[in-house]
Amino acid sequence: MTPTSPERRRKLTLSEAFRIFLRQPSPWIIATLFVGALIARVAVGDWQLTDALVPLIMLALFPVVEWIIHVTVLHWRPRHLGRFTIDSLLARKHREHHTRPGDIPLIFIPWQTFLWLIPALVAIALLVFPRPAMGLTFLLILGVLGLNYEWTHYLIHTDYQPTGRIYKAVRRNHRLHHFKNEHYWFTVTSSGTADRILHTYPDPGETPNSPTAKALHSAA
Template sequence: MKAYLKEFWTDKRVMFISLMFIIYSCSALFTPYEPWSWTAVIGGVVFFFFLEYFVHRFVLHGFFAKIMPKAHVGHDAHHHDPLNMTFLLTPNQYNVPYHFLLWVVFSLAFWSFHLGSSVMAGFTAYHLYYEWSHFVSHRPIQPITPWGKWMKKFHLLHHYKNDKHWFGVTHPVLDSVFGTDPSQNEIEKTVTTPVKKDSKQGNAN
């Protein structure tokens, strides 16, 4: 387990997200408190909660892949080689611009650097949780909680059963809402992820 913790936390992408979480948190803590501070933090969590599903389904797999072709190619590479750390986490070429862009957008939208930082602190905390959940799904790590174990199996269905369904990595809520969480028996097995004999990441069935 120590080796996997080291692999995750020393990755440059995770280090960047962690650094931004510290910066956002300090920016929120050392600026005047506002009544909506914690609501802003929760709002950031909820924003990523939705972003996770829509980016995965419509940008990495769907029509909007044409808008970000490199992201689509990188995600396709992840499906063909899910154990490869290069394609497992969100690249910093996207992390860096969208973190700073969203920080500016939220700060201007609320006309408050404090609230903008609070939103981004919540957003980034959930982003770290997302990256860890995705990392665990493709490593021989047994999640501690029943929820973690269930979500790992849920994500592996997307890889090894049908990549047109089960887009959630940290939650199945939007899959349930939009009908992309069908019964396994109803769906034909059509995947792009090869099953490797030496794979210890888990079993989707």
């Protein structure tokens, strides 16, 4: 008797993926920042036309900022200064993420990062912008961008199959970064605009497979 072939594993639905997403700490931390900024923004008032520039500029710059953070912070190569090693938690966790891209906790921003990141962002909002209201708008939009980043990055690393053309491109590019060559395709939430501008968007067919895509900075 011919053995029955194993049943193909069922694909994750979007609602199932969302329930898993809600069990992670970083979306809740970012959502708390968003809600707090929203309440404060409404309470402060002081609505002016210049507030509309904040989301427009942030949305325009975010792909490039995302690229810079990915290249310089997440792909940081450990440096040695005498007996000390300069290596951040974000960089260490990102190397682990490349080693085990399907490990769900490693997909998300480590919660410990927010212990310094949120105070730093609040200080920027209060000290850099000309009006507190504008700074609160900055925090508000940053919360939206942060939640979108965490959701998009998480969904890319699940087996959920996208249907939209843009999200298919986003997913394809990031998976090329992880499974083909870690030196290219650094954007996560966009379809590669910053990569094209910064010359890290090669033709996949002409790009060699990297032996260190799952072991960043190791010898080939």
